[in-house]
Amino acid sequence: MLGRFSLRARLLFGVVLLAAVGLAVADAATYVSLRSFQLDQVDTALDAGHVQVEHMAYPPTHGFGGGGDSTGGIADVAPAQGIDWYAVTTLGGQVVSKGFLVGGDEAPPKLPSRVSFPARSDDHSGRERVAYLTVSAASGDDSYRVRASIDPIRPGRILFVAASLNGVDETLHRLMLVELLVSVAVLIAITALGLWVVRLGLRPLRQIEATAATIASGDLSRRVERAEPKTEVGRLGLSLNAMLAQIESAFKAREESEGRLRRFIADASHELRTPLAAIRAYAELFGRGAATRPDDLERSMSGISRESERMSVLVDDLLLLARLDEGRPLERAPVDLAEIAGEAVDAARVVDRDRPIEASLEPVVVLGDRDRLRQVVDNLLANVRAHTPPGTEVEVGVHSIDGKAVLHVSDTGPGFTEEEATQVFQRFYRVDSSRARASGGVGLGLSIVAAVAQAHGGDATARSTAGGGATLVVTIPIAS
Numbered sequence: 001m002l003g004r005f006s007l008r009a010r011l012l013f014g015v016v017l018l019a020a021v022g023l024a025v026a027d028a029a030t031y032v033s034l035r036s037f038q039l040d041q042v043d044t045a046l047d048a049g050h051v052q053v054e055h056m057a058y059p060p061t062h063g064f065g066g067g068g069d070s071t072g073g074i075a076d077v078a079p080a081q082g083i084d085w086y087a088v089t090t091l092g093g094q095v096v097s098k099g100f101l102v103g104g105d106e107a108p109p110k111l112p113s114r115v116s117f118p119a120r121s122d123d124h125s126g127r128e129r130v131a132y133l134t135v136s137a138a139s140g141d142d143s144y145r146v147r148a149s150i151d152p153i154r155p156g157r158i159l160f161v162a163a164s165l166n167g168v169d170e171t172l173h174r175l176m177l178v179e180l181l182v183s184v185a186v187l188i189a190i191t192a193l194g195l196w197v198v199r200l201g202l203r204p205l206r207q208i209e210a211t212a213a214t215i216a217s218g219d220l221s222r223r224v225e226r227a228e229p230k231t232e233v234g235r236l237g238l239s240l241n242a243m244l245a246q247i248e249s250a251f252k253a254r255e256e257s258e259g260r261l262r263r264f265i266a267d268a269s270h271e272l273r274t275p276l277a278a279i280r281a282y283a284e285l286f287g288r289g290a291a292t293r294p295d296d297l298e299r300s301m302s303g304i305s306r307e308s309e310r311m312s313v314l315v316d317d318l319l320l321l322a323r324l325d326e327g328r329p330l331e332r333a334p335v336d337l338a339e340i341a342g343e344a345v346d347a348a349r350v351v352d353r354d355r356p357i358e359a360s361l362e363p364v365v366v367l368g369d370r371d372r373l374r375q376v377v378d379n380l381l382a383n384v385r386a387h388t389p390p391g392t393e394v395e396v397g398v399h400s401i402d403g404k405a406v407l408h409v410s411d412t413g414p415g416f417t418e419e420e421a422t423q424v425f426q427r428f429y430r431v432d433s434s435r436a437r438a439s440g441g442v443g444l445g446l447s448i449v450a451a452v453a454q455a456h457g458g459d460a461t462a463r464s465t466a467g468g469g470a471t472l473v474v475t476i477p478i479a480s
Contacts, residue, residue: 007205008198015194020187027179034175038168039145043132045082046147050161053086053101054151085109085144087160096157107137109144109162117150128152134165142166204233208240220248260427267428267443271314275307282307317444321427324451330369334479337373337405338363338398344377345396352385360397364405367479368456376452379445380409380472386445388413392469404458405476412469421462424472425450449474 005013085108087098093113100108117129133146144162151159207224214222223244224237282303285296338361345359366373377396384394388411395410416424423429428443449472450460458476465471 011198019190023183042145049083083161084164085162089158107139109135110138115148275311278307335370340374341398348381357394362399364400366405366476372452376449384411407474410471415464415470424462
């Protein structure tokens with residue numbers, strides 16, 4: 001039922017309900033306590049005045065001590081204080097005498113047909129047996145407090161003395177009216193104060209709601225303002241801000257990934273289209289009669305073979321990058337990085353005899369894939385050949401620094417800017433976009449270097465060499 005109402009309404013209803021129950025319990029306890037106190041006061045007055053009424057109802061000259069029982073008389077005796085009416089009855093309920101001591105216009109109390117007195121004590125002390133009753137008047141709405149007693153000297157008679165409870169009832173009615181007015185005023189004040197406090201306390205939640213609505217509309221940069229760790233709502237705001245930051249970062253990362261994927265597909269399609277177009281052209285040349293002309297036939301077959309090989313290399317590189325992106329495990333074995341670098345340097349010297357290459361190789365053993373690590377060194381040296389003029393000096397070094405194997409390839413060529421240094425490891429990136437593909441490659445060599453290094457738990461960085469040139473550094477943890 002309450003679940004259909006707002007949190008503010010439920011909180012306010014709970015506070016008001018709790019306050020109402022508390023006030024009702026307090027009012028009832030006050031009412032009962034005052035009524036009990038007032039009745040005790042009346043009982044005390046009845047106890048104090050019943051002796052005088054007893055003398056009125058049982059004159060000494062006519063009592064049991066004088067040789068007979070008498071109905072007594074009270075006409076010439078002053079009324080007892082605090083007692084309005086009296087009656088003397090037999091144990092069977094027959095009235096011997098009765099009358100008002102004060103006034104006489106009110107309706108007399110309605111006496112019960114039978115009175116339950118406490119049991120007689122076992123010590124035979126002759127004490128008076130007393131019972132207190134609250135009875136209504138014979139007519140009307142008045143009530144009386146009655147004291148019934150049996151005097152041990154007169155065991156056949158019951159003396160009733162009564163006091164009107166009009167004053168007590170008036171006091172209690174006035175108390176009830178005051179309690180009702182005060183309770184209503186307190187509940188109104190609690191409702192107003194609770195509404196203000198709840199509204200103030202839920203204000204951060206409304207701000208969070210507004211922020212969530214703004215974020216749902218597409219603005220991921222919005223955050224919950226004034227989120228403080230001192231309150232529960234503030235801590236909720238901090239947690240929400242942290243979650244929003246992660247969501248925003250994830251969306252940006254996804255957008256960047258989608259952008260890279262689109263560029264990758266576009267570049268790969270573009271790179272594959274060139275050799276495919278060449279193969280199709282050579283095939284058309286063969287179809288136009290090159291098979292009957294030896295020179296054209298040789299030209300067509302060599303062109304098709306060359307472009308197919310080029311396309312195979314590109315496809316192999318793309319497949320390698322795809323496998324590395326998927327996190328497929330590489331072969332793991334102890335490999336001497338200095339030995340691999342030496343083999344790659346020897347091969348590079350054979351390929352480019354006019355380029356001086358110096359090597360400073362320190363034996364360092366890493367745990368990895370020998371073929372992929374050799375491909376890393378080959379790609380770094382191929383990058384130098386592709387992007388530096390002939391005769392540019394090259395330095396290759398392998399060292400151990402802080403528990404890591406560091407491979408670096410430095411040259412004295414044109415180098416690159418800081419912006420280019422942060423992008424050289426991106427796929428299909430070329431420092432000079434106008435460079436011919438025949439000399440500049442397709443832009444996957446350094447991407448493979450970075451991916452293989454990362455697969456081995458390392459990384460690849462690029463920086464400008466002091467005095468001109470570029471330095472590419474690959475760092476891999478040393479095998480323990």
